[in-house]
Amino acid sequence: MIWLFASALLFAIGTYGALTRRTAILVFLSVELMLNAAALALIGFAQLMGSLDAQVVVLFIIAIAAAEVAVGLGLIVAIFRRRETTSVDELRQLRG
Amino acid sequence: MQETIFLPLIIALPLLGFVVLGLFGKHFKEPVAGWLASSLVLGSFLLGLYLLFQGGARWTLLDWLPGIPFSFNLDNLSGVMLLVVTGVGFLIHVWAIGYMHGDPGYSRFFSYFNLFIAAMLVLVLGDSLPVVFIGWEGVGLASYLLIGFWYNQRVNADSARKAFIVNRIGDLGFLLAMGLLWKMFGTLSISELVQKVEAGGYNPAALTLAGLLLLIGAMGKSAQVPLMVWLPDAMAGPTPVSALIHAATMVTAGVYLLVRHAFMLHGDACLSGLIVVIGLITAIYGALASLGQWDIKRIVAYTTLSQLGFMFVAVGVGAYWVAIFHIVTHAFFKALMFMTSGSVIHALGGEQDVRQMGGMRKYLPSTHIHGVVATLASGGLIPLAGFWSKDAILAYSFAYGPLLWALMMIASVLAALYSVRWYVLVFWGDYRGKEHPHESPPVMLWPNHILMVGAAGAGFMGLPYVIDYQNFLNPFLTPAIGDFALEKLPVLTEWILIIVSAVVAAVTLWWGFGFYQQKAPPWLERFQVWALEGFYADALFNTILVNPARSLAGVLLDADRGILAGFTGLGSLVGGLGRLLASLQTGALRLYMVGLMIALVLLLGWGVLR
Numbered sequence: 219m220i221w222l223f224a225s226a227l228l229f230a231i232g233t234y235g236a237l238t239r240r241t242a243i244l245v246f247l248s249v250e251l252m253l254n255a256a257a258l259a260l261i262g263f264a265q266l267m268g269s270l271d272a273q274v275v276v277l278f279i280i281a282i283a284a285a286e287v288a289v290g291l292g293l294i295v296a297i298f299r300r301r302e303t304t305s306v307d308e309l310r311q312l313r314g
Numbered sequence: 315m316q317e318t319i320f321l322p323l324i325i326a327l328p329l330l331g332f333v334v335l336g337l338f339g340k341h342f343k344e345p346v347a348g349w350l351a352s353s354l355v356l357g358s359f360l361l362g363l364y365l366l367f368q369g370g371a372r373w374t375l376l377d378w379l380p381g382i383p384f385s386f387n388l389d390n391l392s393g394v395m396l397l398v399v400t401g402v403g404f405l406i407h408v409w410a411i412g413y414m415h416g417d418p419g420y421s422r423f424f425s426y427f428n429l430f431i432a433a434m435l436v437l438v439l440g441d442s443l444p445v446v447f448i449g450w451e452g453v454g455l456a457s458y459l460l461i462g463f464w465y466n467q468r469v470n471a472d473s474a475r476k477a478f479i480v481n482r483i484g485d486l487g488f489l490l491a492m493g494l495l496w497k498m499f500g501t502l503s504i505s506e507l508v509q510k511v512e513a514g515g516y517n518p519a520a521l522t523l524a525g526l527l528l529l530i531g532a533m534g535k536s537a538q539v540p541l542m543v544w545l546p547d548a549m550a551g552p553t554p555v556s557a558l559i560h561a562a563t564m565v566t567a568g569v570y571l572l573v574r575h576a577f578m579l580h581g582d583a584c585l586s587g588l589i590v591v592i593g594l595i596t597a598i599y600g601a602l603a604s605l606g607q608w609d610i611k612r613i614v615a616y617t618t619l620s621q622l623g624f625m626f627v628a629v630g631v632g633a634y635w636v637a638i639f640h641i642v643t644h645a646f647f648k649a650l651m652f653m654t655s656g657s658v659i660h661a662l663g664g665e666q667d668v669r670q671m672g673g674m675r676k677y678l679p680s681t682h683i684h685g686v687v688a689t690l691a692s693g694g695l696i697p698l699a700g701f702w703s704k705d706a707i708l709a710y711s712f713a714y715g716p717l718l719w720a721l722m723m724i725a726s727v728l729a730a731l732y733s734v735r736w737y738v739l740v741f742w743g744d745y746r747g748k749e750h751p752h753e754s755p756p757v758m759l760w761p762n763h764i765l766m767v768g769a770a771g772a773g774f775m776g777l778p779y780v781i782d783y784q785n786f787l788n789p790f791l792t793p794a795i796g797d798f799a800l801e802k803l804p805v806l807t808e809w810i811l812i813i814v815s816a817v818v819a820a821v822t823l824w825w826g827f828g829f830y831q832q833k834a835p836p837w838l839e840r841f842q843v844w845a846l847e848g849f850y851a852d853a854l855f856n857t858i859l860v861n862p863a864r865s866l867a868g869v870l871l872d873a874d875r876g877i878l879a880g881f882t883g884l885g886s887l888v889g890g891l892g893r894l895l896a897s898l899q900t901g902a903l904r905l906y907m908v909g910l911m912i913a914l915v916l917l918l919g920w921g922v923l924r
Contacts, residue, residue: 236907245903306903313901 221262229255242294242304253283321373321386324361324396325435327354331428339421348411351424355407355431359400366393372441379444382502387441391794394638394787395438395570398645402562402768403431405761409653410554412758413660423463423552430456434563438570443492443502446571450488450535453564454481460555461548473550480544484534484568491527494520508577508796518582525578525585528571529592536568536622539596543851545619546603549611553656556611561618561652562645569625569641573634573795580798586630590714593626594721599849601728605735606845609666610655613736616848617692618648620729624707627722632800633710635791639776640707642787643699646768647691651736653762654684658740660758661751668736673745678753684762685741691769693733694726694819702773704729705815709778712811713803719811723818730819734826742831780808 228251235248257276264272298304331354335347342350365371371388378384388396407427414423433452440446454477462474496502498520499510511521532538537545548560559565572579572589579585600619607613621644628637659666661678675682691698694705704726712719745751753759776787779802803811834842847853 233907233911237904237911309903310901313899 219262219266221258221265225255225259225262228252228258240305240307242297242306242309245306246290246294250283250287253279316368316371317373318365318371319373320361320365321371321388321439324358324365324400325386325432325439327358327361328428328435329432330354332425332432335421335425335428339425342421344415344420345411347421347424348407348414351428352404352407352411354428355400355404358431358435359397359404362388362393362396362400366390366397374441381500382442382444384445385441385503386439386445387505388439389794390790391573391638392438394642394791396435398642399431399434399438399563402645402649402765403434403558405764406554406558406562406649406653409557409656409758409761410552412755413554413656414552417552419463423460426456426459426463427554427558430460430559430564434567437567441504443495443504446504447488447492450531450567451485453559453567454478454485454535457481457548457555457559457564460559461551463551463555470550473544473547477544477548480541481534483541484531487527487530487534491524491531494524494527498524504574511577521578522582522585525575525582526588528575528578529585529589532568532571533592534568535571536565536626537596537619538568538592538622538626539599540851542596542599542619543848543855546612546615546848549609549615553611553652553659556615557649557652557656560615561648565618565622566625566641566645569622569629569637572626572629573637576629576634576795576798579629580632580796586632588630590627590630590718593623593628593630594718594725595623596620596626597623597722597725598728599623601725601732603845603848604732605728606842606847608668608846610659610668610671610736610740611652611666613668613732614648614651614655617651617729617732617736620725620732621648621692624704624722624725627711627718628707631707631710631714631718632798633706634795634798635788636703636706636710636776638791638795639787640703642775643691643703643769643772646765646772647688647698647700650684650762650765650769651688651692651733653758653765654681654688655736655740657681657684657754657758657762658751660754662747662749665747665749668739670747671740671745672743672747673741674751675741677745677751680753680759681762682741684766685737687766687769689733689737690823693730693823694815695823696816696820697773699769699771699773701816701819702776702778705812706776706778708815709803709808709811710800712807713801723815726815727818727822730822731826734823735830738827738830778808778812780805780812 232248232251232253232255235251236245239245239248257279260272260276260279264270264276294304297309301309303309328351331351335342335351339347365388370390370393371386373386375384407424410423410427414420417423430453433449433456435449437446437449437453440449458474458478461477462471464470465474492502495507498516499507501507501510510516534541545560545565549556551560579589597620600616600621600623604613604616604620607616621640625637625640625644628634628640658671658674658678658681661674661681662671665671674685687698691700694701708719708722708726711722775785777785779785802808844850
């Protein structure tokens with residue numbers, strides 16, 4: 219059960235960070251926290267159920283998260299090079 | 315009768331001219347286009363003459379449509395028509411080389427002109443009715459294109475549309491007749507229809523109905539009352555068009571169609587009587603209306619109506635060869651009359667109002683001679699062409715009934731009057747206009763010289779039997795039309811009729827010559843106001859047909875707009891909804907996050923409490 223509480227805490231921290239930070243890097247970092255909270259929740263449920271299935275899914279999540287981080291950071295770097303800023307408020311005009 | 319590929323070649327020549335001039339007209343310098351078109355028509359004429367001397371020709375393309383061959387037939391009847399169309403057509407082509415000089419649409423004009431000749435030849439030579447119908451529609455198209463030739467003036471375009479729409483009514487009759495004949499006999503080839511009708515075994519009432527429908531078609535094309543309203547307006551086209559299409563050839567197509575189907579009309583007293591009545595009304599209406607016109611071309615247009623009425627009477631009384639005879643002589647003298655008018659218009663720089671003319675005999679001596687011959691031939695002075703054909707119609711009318719003869723006599727008195735009125739207003743008196751008149755160039759004079767010979771002499775091929783017992787035309791046409799023997803009038807009666815007709819025409823011409831040089835009395839002026847409007851036929855048609863149709867169209871248009879407004883309303887509703895939703899996309903990342911979180915909480919809460 220403790221894992222689930224830890225996961226909920228981690229998710230709350232991530233949500234708080236994503237809502238309050240302005241720098242894209244930090245928002246991104248908070249989102250990663252939320253993602254890992256979800257992974258942790260899966261592990262906790264796997265413990266409770268005594269099954270390994272969810273743990274396999276977590277391995278997939280880690281692998282995909284790695285790829286996603288590469289793409290996300292690449293985007294942020296590209297935006298910074300062009301605009302000299304990563305503030306999500308200033309990037310509002312990207313809405314199209 | 316021989317099968318020969320030369321027969322379609324007659325049609326292909328002018329068609330080639332149409333294609334070449336239509337596609338590459340810009341590359342031809344001015345007179346070249348005209349001479350090319352003219353020589354192609356001359357080629358058709360010579361080829362047709364050659365084949366006619368060979369004793370006619372046939373050409374068949376088997377199974378064009380299921381059960382309907384694509385066939386042409388050159389017999390004596392279609393041969394005479396072919397020679398008129400290409401012969402007079404050639405002369406008018408040459409004349410148009412001079413008349414259309416300097417027109418920006420020079421090549422286009424001759425392209426359309428050749429299209430007309432090709433379509434008319436299809437009409438004349440076609441043996442199966444659908445082929446005739448192709449030509450029938452083709453001449454309608456060419457007529458439409460040429461009436462609206464100067465299309466940048468609205469009145470011309472309107473006249474072209476009017477001609478096309480009125481002709482549609484007639485075309486509907488033609489189509490229905492074809493359908494009915496197909497249902498009755500299972501063939502649409504005219505030569506087979508002749509045999510099937512002779513063989514009998516059909517419902518005579520149905521055949522009468524088919525004849526009536528064909529008659530409606532002929533009335534539309536030949537501008538008979540009540541479908542005559544398009545012809546005077548068709549004068550909006552250039553003068554060569556009026557001479558070729560609306561006097562000499564196309565308008566006689568209806569008469570030709572009826573003569574071709576003489577085997578159906580013959581012996582049907584009801585239908586024949588109807589044709590006589592229509593022709594008689596048209597003959598008198600056209601003549602009276604002509605007497606009130608001031609536009610030189612409209613004068614001649616109404617005289618054409620009147621003469622077409624004469625031809626219908628000839629068909630109605632069963633004198634089919636006389637109808638063709640009158641087509642031939644009329645083609646000569648009416649084309650001459652039109653082209654003389656055209657020469658005068660040309661000389662006066664486009665002036666068409668006869669009140670601005672007068673005294674032309676001093677300025678245009680050659681054209682004046684053409685005018686004299688045209689007037690006398692059209693007025694029926696012995697021994698010019700118009701006299702003999704008109705006299706033949708009068709004689710057969712007398713055999714049909716003395717009352718008809720008396721009414722036709724009135725019509726021919728009026729014919730003499732309108733001819734001489736035209737002549738006096740244009741050529742006598744003092745010149746009333748301001749332009750400086752100049753005689754036409756030789757290219758316009760020579761065709762008129764030749765037509766003048768025809769208008770003077772064409773009558774001798776159809777002399778009455780008391781003078782020439784076996785004239786040329788009657789036995790020549792009989793094998794093609796069918797041998798419908800008409801009883802000959804006694805010799806004495808025939809002579810009396812000839813003398814009466816000749817004397818009346820001569821006296822009327824002489825009296826009219828004096829009368830129209832004086833000032834018009836008040837009763838005549840009142841009459842002319844009526845006649846100028848064609849006795850308000852147009853106004854009547856507008857009231858009972860055009861305006862109701864126009865109001866219906868207005869209602870339908872409004873309804874259409876209403877339905878359309880409903881659909882556009884639906885479209886703008888969906889669009890507005892979309893714009894509302896699009897405003898949610900603000901670009902503020904944290905707002906999106908809040909939305910996500912609220913949704914998460916709601917979904918979780920729903921999942922737990924469920």
